Amino acid sequence: MERSPLLTSRTKVKRIPKRGFYDRESVVSILDSAFLCHVGFVVDGQPYVIPTSFGRIGDRIYIHGSAASRMLRNLAEGISVCVTVTHLDGLVLARSAFNHSMNYRSAVILGQAELVVDPQEKLEALEAISEQIIPGRWADCRLPSSKELKATSVLRLPISEASAKIRTGPPVDDDDDMSSEFWAGVIPLGSRAGKAVPDPLLDPKIKIPLYVEEYSL
């Protein structure tokens, strides 16, 4: 396989190497079909893993949070982070317990998060996060005031050291198990969006926007 710039000894998939991908397209396609990531960081030797939303602009991802939050304060100091995005696509039922698996697509990005100080980049990052979650919403809500922007921290992480890990397809059993009587196959898994529930305080004259009504995952 051609050496990719995203591949380092730290992002190399060591376990079942054929599942590892290091091209930008593989990583970006996993990122772009998600908006939730798990961010790992270390404080006093203890790792913390926190779910949060993210957005992507080009070769950077952005996460945001309260300027007062423990995670953001720690990350803004430039410590090492790991951002992981996972899609669970199916349960893989093999004939043997040992060969059970899951179909999934996951991306891991390593690096140093940096605090975004430029107000224009900060606003663009917040728009990117919002549009990653629900396209169309940014143009249809009250945008942040300068006071609200000050209360929000945005962090930038370059997509420069990363990997994707992907499993697809049916179970793979040992030859000796192929004649067993156990059912084998895949149960597909996915996410779904339900029917939107208006805020009880919403003026009933306000109609549901199309991008909300037709929202899907």
Added chain:
Amino acid sequence: MERSPLLTSRTKVKRIPKRGFYDRESVVSILDSAFLCHVGFVVDGQPYVIPTSFGRIGDRIYIHGSAASRMLRNLAEGISVCVTVTHLDGLVLARSAFNHSMNYRSAVILGQAELVVDPQEKLEALEAISEQIIPGRWADCRLPSSKELKATSVLRLPISEASAKIRTGPPVDDDDDMSSEFWAGVIPLGSRAGKAVPDPLLDPKIKIPLYVEEYSL
């Protein structure tokens, strides 16, 4: 609030404290409605966050993997870990961009993972992981051989330092925004299981078991 044994300065929810819960029931109910977690650990100062399945027996959770995997080898050395389980329940659309949120239930467990050496505990842990993913399967597949058990590492993490963080309900906007024309409400999110796909190599005489056909999330 009564002091809970799961609460420490490290698990205390600092940002929006009313969303933090430290009772065993809150944590366990979040764990028991999931089978995927994100495990955080540190190697040479770099955090890694890896998705993996888990199982619970009493006040311990178990994860497993190849004895050869980087994660398992590192964790087996007794380093600190963070196991995070996240359910995303909804997008919360407020009138202001700033007050947008998500409904979620997440649990965070901190501690030191320990390698399970007792063969009986190891087998029970693997059964617990399997049953957490798909109840009924353990009794309907070829169980691990002693060679397969040797190739599998199982780690135990006590649920002794943990927290749950939960948000539910409609958006909360500033008073000044309540008369705006923007739609506000919640888009519920969840997981779904599709129709099971038999292995192309499956003997067509083998019927789909009920626990597969009726699998739901």
